[in-house]
Amino acid sequence: MKSTTTFVIFTIFLFFLVSSAYPGAMRQRYPCKNLVLYFHDVIYNGQNADNATSAIVGAPQWGNLTILAEKFHFGNIAVFDDPITLDNNFHSPPVGRAQGMYFYDTKNTFTAWLGFSFVLNSAQHKGTINFIGADPIMVKSRDISVVGGTGDFFMHRGIATVMTDSYEGDVYFRLRVDIKFYECW
Amino acid sequence: MKSTTTFVIFTIFLFFLVSSAYPGAMRQRYPCKNLVLYFHDVIYNGQNADNATSAIVGAPQWGNLTILAEKFHFGNIAVFDDPITLDNNFHSPPVGRAQGMYFYDTKNTFTAWLGFSFVLNSAQHKGTINFIGADPIMVKSRDISVVGGTGDFFMHRGIATVMTDSYEGDVYFRLRVDIKFYECW
Amino acid sequence: MKSTTTFVIFTIFLFFLVSSAYPGAMRQRYPCKNLVLYFHDVIYNGQNADNATSAIVGAPQWGNLTILAEKFHFGNIAVFDDPITLDNNFHSPPVGRAQGMYFYDTKNTFTAWLGFSFVLNSAQHKGTINFIGADPIMVKSRDISVVGGTGDFFMHRGIATVMTDSYEGDVYFRLRVDIKFYECW
DSSP: OHHHHHHHHHHHHHHHHHHHHSTTTTOOOOOSEEEEEEEEEEBOOSSOTTTOSEEEEEOOTTOOSSSOOTTTTTTOEEEEEEEEESSSOTTSOOSEEEEEEEEEOOSSSOOEEEEEEEEEESSSOEEEEEEEEEEOTTSSEEEEEEEEEEETTTTOEEEEEEEEEEEETTTEEEEEEEEEEEEOO | OHHHHHHHHHHHHHHHHHHHHSTTTTOOOOOSEEEEEEEEEEBOOSSOTTTOOEEEEEOOTTOOSSSOOTTTTTTOEEEEEEEEESSSOTTSOOSEEEEEEEEEOOSSSOOEEEEEEEEEESSSOEEEEEEEEEEOTTSSEEEEEEEEEEETTTTOEEEEEEEEEEEETTTEEEEEEEEEEEEOO | OHHHHHHHHHHHHHHHHHHHHSTTTTOOOOOSEEEEEEEEEEBOOSSOTTTOSEEEEEOOTTOOSSSOOTTTTTTOEEEEEEEEESSSOTTSOOSEEEEEEEEEOOSSSOOEEEEEEEEEESSSOEEEEEEEEEEOTTSSEEEEEEEEEEETTTTOEEEEEEEEEEEETTTEEEEEEEEEEEEOO
């Protein structure tokens, strides 16, 4: 019997040695936390200084800083400080700010690249969530990376699914962000 | 006795199966490595080309490239290559360079967004550390994410606490960065 | 014998408790996935609008948007949408697009900072890979961080080794990217 016990123990030992060495091997894809938020972007067009939450700060040679450029806005960089709300109403009380940048990066369709943070400060959530990723705008639902967080989101990682919930010409858009954390600490 | 042993083994097995599947569950918040560094930013203002370590490269429509813009510098992007030192003395021998960008992203207070790397090359540390995050400048101590590293910091993740250690008008600032790694490999 | 068994079990238990608490402790540096890809950048110079895959969208005060600036292009930001190929031939069928930005960030040598995504869409790979990091261009082989991924690269992390495979003046360069994932999920 002793040898049986030893064998079983050794097997378990090996099993965990291997699973630790290849940390990806056993991970299951269940989110440990989930969050759905909306943010609202009003871009400065030269006439809406009071309402604008973002502004063009970089443009290609054929562009300028108040009108999004030709060729699907290729090369336009916008910096933003957008209100985050729990629902899709621009006038709902904000629970934080989405702060960062996006830039348009294709000449034959609308795509963007995002680098930004959610800075949350409400009764429910205090902390920041950091995102980067490609945003193929014309696709209904697209995934970007949650690469880190602080405060309530200390060291978190995950995937954020971004959907364009609404837009009005080139001036306003609203994104729905469905954040699924898979590493929660 | 055999059944007792089996039961204990099975319990341990289950325990680790669960803890592997939910990798966040058991993690403790003790840093596996800690590093305190300073970096120094001298922004180009049209007259300090020799000393400047950073320059404005993007601005909103109401700004320009030698004076930080009105409205709390909203929309100004700066690219930097700043010396890193072990203490708060600008003239200490640098142990590396902080390279990347920051941009101001609020119209009613000073906040920035950071995307940069520490490129360390000294007797103690060789490698890079990559950071992104929101920087609410007026807050004394603010946290950003360490999202990866190379060399001595291979695959590391953590939290960096940033403090404004000193500043002189719009031309110079010094940041103290207290890096706590929680994943070290 | 019972006490021996108990002791062994307890030791194993402790071992894994500790290794879970300090997740870095046991990790081995074997890639769980490896990928070698090339991407090709043709920068807009005012005359190659049809072929250009990138454009200067930010420049320091001494620069402009069609010629890379003096002082080692310090401060130039380029946005790109570059074809990705499996080999070093610009005319090979692309397997995806490299989308993002780079900016030059040193005044006395060529270095850049990269923030971009691989958007892969081929028979072999569907999904995105997100990168950031410092790129000391004059060094033969330099490492940046893979900070996340989606689709086939769900939650992946790793290191990408970047090499300049070819370049033609300031207009064209080709990068070889050797991606090693160490977290695969």
